[in-house]
Amino acid sequence: MCGITGWIDWEEDVTRQSAVIEAMAATLRYRGPDAKGIWLSPRAAFAHRRLMVIDPAGGAQPMVYTSGSRTYAITYNGEIYNFRELRSELESRGHTFGTKSDTEVILHAYVEWGEEFTRHLNGIFAFGLWDEQRQRLLLARDHLGVKPLFYAQRGSAVIFGSELKALFAHPRVQPEIDRDGIADIFGAGVIHTPGFGYFHDVHEVRPGYQLVFERERTRASQYWSLRSAPHPDDLETTAQRIRALLKDTVKRQLIADVPVVSMLSGGLDSSGLTALAASEFRSEGKQLNTYSIDFVDSAAYFTGNDMRPSLDGPWVTRVSEHAMTRHHTVTVDTPELLENLLVPLYAHDVPTMGQIETSLYLIFKAMKEQATVALSGESADEVFGGYPWYYYDEVLTTNTFPWLTMFGRNGSMRSLPSLLSNDVMRQANPQEYIARRYQEALAEVPRLEGEDAEAAKRREIMYMGLTRWLPILLDRKDRMSMAVGFEVRVPFCDYRLVDYVWNIPWQMKTIDNIEKGILRRAFQDTLPDDARMRRKSAYPSTQHPSYIKGVCDWALQIINDPNAAVRPYINVDTYRAFADKNNPVLSQDFAIGPLERLIQLETWLKEYHIKFI
Known part of the structure; x- marks a missing residue:
């Protein structure tokens, strides 16, 4: 695995901006502690931090492939599990390889099949691929979204990276939060919206999608999606x-x-x-x-x-x-x-x-x-x-994300909305936000004609889990x-x-x-x-009183600080009562979550210099 980042600009010569691309890559150094590299051309700058897993000697990135007058470059994070089969097929079509890496296979697959090449890949991946002759950037992400990839368009530029911090290292991308960001981070936090990058005009490449950026236009295509059909097997x-x-x-x-x-x-x-x-x-x-x-x-x-x-x-x-x-x-x-x-x-x-x-x-x-x-x-x-x-x-009759029925059964979770200040509730309206995101998800569900009402509802529930919880x-x-x-x-x-x-x-x-x-x-x-036949048991958490006390003490320091950055966004009295170490709710699994989140919110507001717009 690795960390990737890049900057495409159709107006600025990015070969003069190596310091910026180096700074973007430096934010991802822990993702790739084994090696680093950058590649510069007038319109494209790619950087890579490498974790060596396959072909340590030959898999250095960014990787560049030249065929005649055409040049292709890639910065890639992931593993292609069928790369050996693809390599054999490409060799039978006349391709020759200089390494044993799956990275090189991706480049040759693009040369052979063009934009259809992602349909041939089986793996977990996120990458940026630059076609020098066509002056075209392609961003792609694996089928389920195992590997992350964020991007932002700013004027003539496209800036992308494995994590948001890589984008923030670029001077054109600022940590600005709008109404939807407030609703998601302060009020929801229990759903994932595909394509939503939390910050204003910052996006995530959706799972199963590829994006093509050219000077005059941007195109998105879905190379994989769930297809509903009758199940044929006994x-x-x-x-x-x-x-x-x-x-x-x-x-x-x-x-x-x-x-x-x-x-x-x-x-x-x-x-x-x-x-x-x-x-x-x-x-x-x-x-x-x-x-x-x-x-x-x-x-x-x-x-x-x-x-x-x-x-x-x-x-x-x-x-x-x-x-x-x-x-x-x-x-x-x-x-x-x-x-x-x-x-x-x-x-x-x-x-x-x-x-x-x-x-x-x-x-x-x-x-x-x-x-x-x-x-x-x-x-x-x-x-x-x-x-x-x-x-x-109740999941068969409730029109919301199915896991919210569990939170509704949990006393600590039922109190969440009241933990927010009236201003946040008015501005962000988390309940409306969740309802809107649910309707968006519902519209995507691939239906099966002739399915009865319960089976159709079950299909909706499964789709929500795969695309909004997973x-x-x-x-x-x-x-x-x-x-x-x-x-x-x-x-x-x-x-x-x-x-x-x-x-x-x-x-x-x-x-x-x-x-x-x-x-x-x-x-x-x-x-x-x-x-x-052991029954399902979720990922464990500690219920030790010392941990509950430690989180409560930390949270109360923030709650009682009149200068706390998070103070305008929370209901101080409700939070103070919730953080009472004698609150019996806190001994429940995951009930300490709102206080852990409060601690992170305080640090985030201060250290990331968040701007609300």
């Missing part, structure tokens, strides 16, 4: 097809020239992938290393609920022994969580989640000591329908892993699997009267039955 054929797809995907995603490990929570998703990966390792005479997160005194303070009915530890041991992995538990304590609470802010450049991101950062930091790449079970719940909210009766988790995983120069691969995001599972009927997805029943069937010969 139960056994479906389970076999899923198993075959996952085996192939895991095998592809183990390709690397650096050590690869696996995350293992003891849940169905990571356990199934771990077992498949461990089998591949054993076939090569190797043992897979696995990692899990735990918290000091987690058993003493654990309280089960819908999202987390059981502790992970015993199940991690069960699956590790079954798959014969060498397991490592990373145990995190309160001081580490508090010391790193602002890491997610600096990684996202906007306030986000608290310890659920901080602990992920800490486990990746530990994993980085032994490896560079890991497999993760992220996205199986969105692809197969694994969260508790998919099973609430990106939050993918962003979290990307930023926390890349913050330590670590690559995480997500086999359940293989678009072939997503395409196939999308049209499996709900009754088949939940076969055996359990969430992700069809996935459990697919893992029937892969996992022991007790682990395979």
